[in-house]
Amino acid sequence: MTDDRAQCGSLSPYLEKLGEHLDRYLCFEYPDAMQNAASWHSALDIPLPSAGAGIDQVLEEICSVLLPNASRIPDPGCTSFITTGATTVGVLANLAGAVASPQRIGLTAFNFLEELSLQWLSDLFSLHRDMQGIYTSGGSVANIVGLGAARQWAFEQLAMDPAEDGVQRPGRIYATRSSHRTIHRAAAVLGLGRSAVTTVAEDGSGRMCPEALERLLATDIGTHIVPVAVVANAGTTSTGAIDPLHDLGQIARAHRTWFHIDGAYGLPGILDPLVQPLYRGLELADSVTVDPHKWLGAPVGIGATFVRDRSILHRAFTQGESDYLEGSLSQDDIQHSMDSLGIPYGNFALELSAPARGAVVWALIREIGREGIKERVCRHNAMARRIADRARAHPELEVVREPTLSICCFRYVSGDCRDLNELNRKIHRRLVHSNENIPSTATVDGILAIRPCFVGARTTADYADALVDEVIKTGREILGKPVGGAGQ
Ligand SMILES: Cc1ncc(COP(=O)(O)O)c(C=O)c1O
Secondary structure, three states: OOHHHHHHHOHHHHHHHHHHHHHOOOOOOOOOOHHHHHHHHHHHHOOOOOOOOHHHHHHHHHHHHHHHHHOOOOOEEEEHHHOOOOOOHHHHHHHHHHHHOOOOOOOOHHHHHHHHHHHHHEEEEOOOOOEEEEEEEOOOHHHHHHHHHHHHHHHOOOOHHHHHHHOOEEEEEEOOOOOOOOHHHHHHOOOOOOHEEEOOOOOOOOOHHHHHHHHHHHHHHOOEEEEEEEEEEEOOOOOOOEOOOHHHHHHHHOOEEEEEEOOOOOOOHOOOOOOOOHOOHHHHHHHEEOOOOOOOOOOOOOEEEOOOOOOHHHHHHHHOOHHHHHOOOOOOOOOOOOOOOOHHHHHHHOOOOOOOOOOOOHHHHHHHHHHHHHHHHHHHHHHHHHHHHHHHHHHHHHEEOOOOOOEEEEOOOOOOOOOHHHHHHHHHHHHHHOOOOOOOOEEOOOOEEEEEEEOOOOOHHHHHHHHHHHHHHHHHHHHOOOOOOOOO
16 A cells, blocks of 8 residues: 555544444453463564555554553553553543644644643642643653753752753752652753752651751752752652641742642542642642643643743743744734644743643543542542551451552561562562452562552442452462452
């Protein structure tokens, strides 16, 4: 197939077929991809084709080779990463944007939703009313954007412009060891260096100690070192702990240091009345991140950063003037969607070309509203607490870290086992291989825990129970004990 125009044919017949096969995938009845690795390897691993196979053949291969051998992550029993399967409406909006809004710029309805949905997110999570957002590809880049703003602000206080002239004095970022490693990468990318991230002590619940932060800041202030940002977590990746935001924010303010909150995973937790008080201090943040592609169920590729005033993002990230862009626009005669780029998102972060992520977030919120998202968050948090309750009540289980949000770290225990970390590692591997309940593990104070994280819209309390039952059964099997009834 060499006809170029064949690539631009009607979508609907193909979408119908694709939809049927995606629905089949979403039954999660295919065996794991590794079971058939030889077969799909040989089907896919061909040399660069000289002539095209045509769209029908490509679609056939998507349906018969890719989808039956795809990811476990959207499966409601898969609770290992804080990534999940996209919900249906997000897929539809994503597809609509891919076809009809290849850029987020221009005075279109898609562009309008970019800003509206950022405002909705800010309202949904009760951010300070001045907060303005920018979408990125996910939490990694969202942290770079937030810390890029922090770097700009910190050095501007010293009459320096790090975006223009580079970083001319050592900077420091204050974070706990539970902070996501993307904070370190952000420090590297921003020219501060990974070693600029100073570890602040945690309390027994994995939360930053305000006194330790106070001591470190007091030591650095007035030296050659530039305090760039205090990084607090609204939901750590391993355990879901929420740092004492109010105390930390006040300390950061007292020392005139930027206060960044990484809420990539946990910001939606504010919707759960049981944990909402832990978010006191959110209003003190200078920057906040949240990932719609985590708890909100967006297709992967959507994170967001909020700052109080996007002009700092402009100073930190603008690509500067470019004749080919500005020259194509109208200054005063706005009559056409191509007369203006609209809000210059391309100058607020790292991407110029970017998909219309706002339409996806708009669709997710429009479909189920604040109440629907709140119901999901509360359901998932209750599932983590249910696991903790069952673990406390069972002689062969132990809660390793009390859940705050939708993560519960627990483990199988047995008095006659000398190496419980090894035992739980084995249990975890068997769980993965049995392909029904797939949590991750996390090491908490040297203890290897089984770590389910419930964020998938498709998962329900039955999956929490099934996981606990399987952990008990597997632990007994490994130790050669009688397996007994489920959960006994
Ligand atoms: C707290 C936190 N921050 C940042 C990230 C990085 O997000 P992403 O994988 O979307 O880049 C994660 C990922 O799990 C996270 O949990």
